Amino acid sequence: MTLQGRVALVTGGGRGIGREYCRALAEAGAAVLVADIDVASAEETAAAVGDLGVPAAGLGVDVSDRDSTLALAAAARERFGRVDILVNNAAIYHSMRMDPQLTVDIEYWRRVFAVNLDGALLMTQAIAPMMIESGWGRVIMQSSTAAHLGGGGHYAVSKLALLGLTRGFAKELGRHGITVNAIAPGVVFTEATEATVPAARLDQLLAMTPLPHRAQPQDLAGTLLFLCSDASAWMTGQTLIVDGGLVVRY
Numbered sequence: 001m002t003l004q005g006r007v008a009l010v011t012g013g014g015r016g017i018g019r020e021y022c023r024a025l026a027e028a029g030a031a032v033l034v035a036d037i038d039v040a041s042a043e044e045t046a047a048a049v050g051d052l053g054v055p056a057a058g059l060g061v062d063v064s065d066r067d068s069t070l071a072l073a074a075a076a077r078e079r080f081g082r083v084d085i086l087v088n089n090a091a092i093y094h095s096m097r098m099d100p101q102l103t104v105d106i107e108y109w110r111r112v113f114a115v116n117l118d119g120a121l122l123m124t125q126a127i128a129p130m131m132i133e134s135g136w137g138r139v140i141m142q143s144s145t146a147a148h149l150g151g152g153g154h155y156a157v158s159k160l161a162l163l164g165l166t167r168g169f170a171k172e173l174g175r176h177g178i179t180v181n182a183i184a185p186g187v188v189f190t191e192a193t194e195a196t197v198p199a200a201r202l203d204q205l206l207a208m209t210p211l212p213h214r215a216q217p218q219d220l221a222g223t224l225l226f227l228c229s230d231a232s233a234w235m236t237g238q239t240l241i242v243d244g245g246l247v248v249r250y
C-alpha cells in the first residue's frame with residue numbers, strides 16, 4: 001500500500017488522530033500537508049513528519065471558512081503542484097458540549113455543523129479540482145461510530161450527515177478516478193476523548209467492546225492507508241467502521 005509520489009493533505013492534522021494520519025501517510029511515502037486552525041500544532045506535526053524523510057509543510061486553515069479553504073488549496077498547488085489525497089479529519093470534538101437536542105443553543109449547533117460537515121464540503125470543493133485535473137484522487141471523511149449508535153445530538157448528527165456527503169461526492173467524482181470513503185472510528189483514547197467523554201462512560205463503552213482495547217490513533221492507520229491506496233481502487237461511497245466491534249455489540 002505504498003503512497004510513494006502522492007501528495008496528501010490532512011485537516012486537523014495538528015494533534016490526535018490527525019497527527020497520526022500524517023505520520024502514517026509519510027511512512028507510506030507520501031508528501032504531507034498538515035492543515036489546522038492551530039497553525040503552531042500543524043507546524044509541529046509537519047516537522048515530525050519531515051524527519052521521516054518526506055516533503056512536509058504545516059499550514060493554517062479554518063475549514064468552515066470558504067476563503068480560507070481556497071487559500072489553502074492555492075498554497076498546496078504552489079508548494080506541491082497538486083493534492084492527491086484529502087483527509088477531512090478536522091472537527092469540533094475536543095471539549096465539545098453535550099447538550100440535548102431539546103435545549104441545544106442553535107448557534108452552537110450551527111458552529112458544530114459549520115466545522116464538522118460544511119468544513120468537509122468546502123475542503124472537498126477546494127481540493128477536488130486538482131484531483132480532477134490529474135485523473136486520480138482519494139477523499140477520506142472522518143465520521144464516527146456516534147453516527148451508528150442510534151443517539152442524536154449535534155456531534156452524532158453532523159457525523160451521520162458526513163456519510164451522505166461521502167455518498168454524494170462518490171457519485172459525482174467517480175468518473176474522474178476519485179474515490180470517496182469514510183472511516184467511522186469508535187472510542188480512541190486521544191487527549192480530546194479524555195477531555196470530552198466522562199471517564200465512567202469510557203469505562204462502560206470499553207466493557208461493551210468485543211475487542212476491549214484502549215485504542216490509540218495508530219489503530220486506525222491501516223484502514224486509512226488502505227482507503228488511500230490502489231488496494232481500495234474499486235470501492236467508493238462506503239464507510240468502514242473501526243471500533244473493536246462496539247457497534248455490533250451496542
Ligand SMILES: NC(=O)c1ccc[n+]([C@@H]2O[C@H](COP(=O)([O-])OP(=O)(O)OC[C@H]3O[C@@H](n4cnc5c(N)ncnc54)[C@H](O)[C@@H]3O)[C@@H](O)[C@H]2O)c1
Nearest residue numbers: 012016017037062063089090091093094144187188190192
Ligand atoms: N478520538 C475519538 O475517539 C474519535 C472517535 C470517532 C471520531 N473521531 C473524529 O476524529 C477526528 C480527530 O479526533 P481527535 O480525537 O484527534 O480530536 P481533536 O479535537 O484532538 O482533533 C481535531 C483537530 O481539528 C482541528 N480543528 C478544529 N476546528 C478546526 C477548524 N475549524 N479548521 C481546521 N482545523 C480545526 C483541531 O485544532 C484539532 O487539531 C475528529 O473528526 C473526531 O470527530 C474521534
